Amino acid sequence: MAATISSKNKIALSAVCLSAIMLGLEITSIPSILPTLENMLPAEFRQLQWIMNAYTLAMCSCLVAMGALADRFGRKRIFLAGITVFGIASLICGMASSASVLIGARFLQGASAAAMLSCQVAVLSHQFRDGPERGVAFGWWGIMFGLGLGFGPIIGGVILALLSWHWVFLIHVVIAVVTVFAARMGVVESGDPHVVKIDLGGIITLPIAVFGFVYLITQGHEISLVSGTGQEIIAISIASLLLFIIIELKSQRPIFDFKAFRIRNFSVALLGASGMNFSFWPFVIYFPLYLQSVLGYSSVVAGLIVLAYTLPTIVVPPYAERLLQNRGPGFIIPVGLFTIAIGFAVLHVTISSGYASWLTLLPGCLIAGVGLGLTNTPVTNTSTGSLPPERAGMASGMEFSARMISLAVNIAVMGFVLLSGVSAELVHSVNVDSLASVANTIAAGNFNAELLDGVNVAIAHHAFVNGISWVTLYGTLAPAILGLLARLISQKKSSKHVATS
Missing domain, CATH: 1.20.1250.20 (MFS general substrate transporter like domains)
Known part of the structure; x- marks a missing residue:
């Protein structure tokens, strides 16, 4: 071929x-x-x-x-x-x-x-x-x-x-x-060829809105939302987003064509693009902390385990493309998201059981990786293939914006979930004044006794395990819900094209 x-x-x-x-x-x-x-x-x-x-x-x-x-x-x-x-x-x-x-x-x-x-x-x-x-x-x-x-x-x-x-x-x-x-x-x-002038208003307002919202999420622990700076950023971001929507709805050749969502396959593709980054890729940031800090693996061994987690994403795409051609995006994208959810469910059970090792973690890693491989390229192929070829740049920008915004948001969300799980486990072991400080230290994978304010290292390990189990539960629910939504949308009749005029 x-x-x-x-x-x-x-x-x-x-x-x-x-x-x-x-x-x-x-x-x-x-x-x-x-x-x-x-x-x-x-x-x-x-x-x-x-x-x-x-x-x-x-x-x-x-x-x-x-x-x-x-x-x-x-x-x-x-x-x-x-x-x-x-x-x-x-x-x-x-x-x-x-x-x-x-x-x-x-x-x-x-x-x-x-x-x-x-x-x-x-x-x-x-x-x-x-x-x-x-x-x-x-x-x-x-x-x-x-x-x-x-x-x-x-x-x-x-x-x-x-x-x-x-x-x-x-x-x-x-x-x-x-x-x-x-x-x-x-x-x-x-x-x-239909673009005769640049949508300058859209090009300016969307980056301002995205930057503001993502900045608040990633730096929210340093900037209070009720502070003057936080409120100013929120106001600017909301105003920019509203202005962007108004500009795009009135533009003849918008950079973000809201009419594209009338095409069911395109909507399914964007749900798939977001779903992958609600669980699979953000977990790459936190998984090595667990492997090295709790299970005690070296950086090389931890890297090999993460490689096993991602290896199916290299092998599966050609088969995913065949399924896309034979069964369509309404089948393969939800199946991919459901498979990611199953992989994370297996990881959740394994980590929560207390019997985690590289061998027992391997099945969940491989299943989640297969799910990502089934979703990744069909999402991109579908998003660009659903719109006329001359709008491929716009379609690509919309799809990868969904990917990267979801990734940035969920790195922060997973960090919050991890910290919440650690704090919930420590609440009976640490006095109120030092809880936040100790929880942050443990969530960073640091078990230095001098920084744990008297908390036993074994308790700190158990708290981190609780936090990472919360993360895997989140990684199970998010793609499952988005996969279900994608399946429901795909079953409705789709329009054929976005208007090109």
């Missing part, structure tokens, strides 16, 4: 896959070097949070806008610009001598990553129109994205051990150079 792809399209697919690997690596390889950055830069705990959040915030804020710019000025042009800026930003990250410089460069990385991500799918949608060929292309894209995400923790740890933390960023400079050459040779320029 792959032999039917032309040479030019193979080169284009290579460029898309290389850029996907970069994006995947950049998301999951950075946590492994945070302790080193804390000592080497040096960086405070709050700065370490920003080193992680800056990338996600910038990507969330810019995705839809980048998709709109790609439709207007050309997807190849914006794709190449995104790769180039990502390489430059990675170079700045690798040469950073202070936390503030690294945080600024991470913002630049996130914005350029949004350009790459929104164009990846638009390029595939334009150059791979036939069903079988399209399935192969999206299957490979899913595999490469999964490789970057799945191997990120191990690759980050290996680079740190063999070279230095700088090369976790500098490796992207090398990959970016190769990707630029491949994109110039293989990617065919495309865009939306």
Whole structure:
């Protein structure tokens, strides 16, 4: 089947896959070097949070806008610009001598990553129109994205051990150079011929709204919602969102077409995009803490267990694409979300039982990974395939905005759930004055006796287990509910296209 792809399209697919690997690596390889950055830069705990959040915030804020710019000025042009800026930003990250410089460069990385991500799918949608060929292309894209995400923790740890933390960023400079050459040779320029002017109002107001809301969620423990600063951010974010909705409803060529939700398959795809990031990917942030702090595994062993968690996302996509062609998105996307929920249910039972080990955790990890693999590429293929080809950039921007906003929100939500579970277990063991401080220490995976304010280490371990069991319960319920909603929506009659005028 792959032999039917032309040479030019193979080169284009290579460029898309290389850029996907970069994006995947950049998301999951950075946590492994945070302790080193804390000592080497040096960086405070709050700065370490920003080193992680800056990338996600910038990507969330810019995705839809980048998709709109790609439709207007050309997807190849914006794709190449995104790769180039990502390489430059990675170079700045690798040469950073202070936390503030690294945080600024991470913002630049996130914005350029949004350009790459929104164009990846638009390029595939334009150059791979036939069903079988399209399935192969999206299957490979899913595999490469999964490789970057799945191997990120191990690759980050290996680079740190063999070279230095700088090369976790500098490796992207090398990959970016190769990707630029491949994109110039293989990617065919495309865009939306109906776009005659830029939706400047939408491009400005949506990023402000998204940035404000995500900032409040990720930094809510530092900014009180009832404080002057908190209320100002809320007011600006709500006003920007309302203004964005008004602008988009009146625009002839909106960057966020609310009429797209009339297409049931598109709505199902966005529910799938959100559902994956309500459970699977946010858990990658907290799972290694449990493996190392509670079960006592080394960083290498913990990385291998996380790899087992993500490995099915690399293997399953080609089969998911076949099921998508045979059964449709209304079947495969809900099944994928339900499978993620089953995997997390198994993890929840295993962790709560007190008999967790790498062997007993493995079934839940594999089942959840299979569910992600069944959902990931069908979501993208469906979202772009449900709309006219000239609107692929807009569709891609909407879908990946749903992904990244859900990811940013649920990293914060899972952290809150973890902390709540820890606090609930400690309430009878710690005095009221020190409960919050000790709970935060334990939730961070720190069992240093000097910081536990007299709490027995065994009790602290048990509290963390309670917290992580709450997290896996959340990871079970969220995709199950969204999967059920996606199934109900898919059973209704779908419109065929969004109006193109």
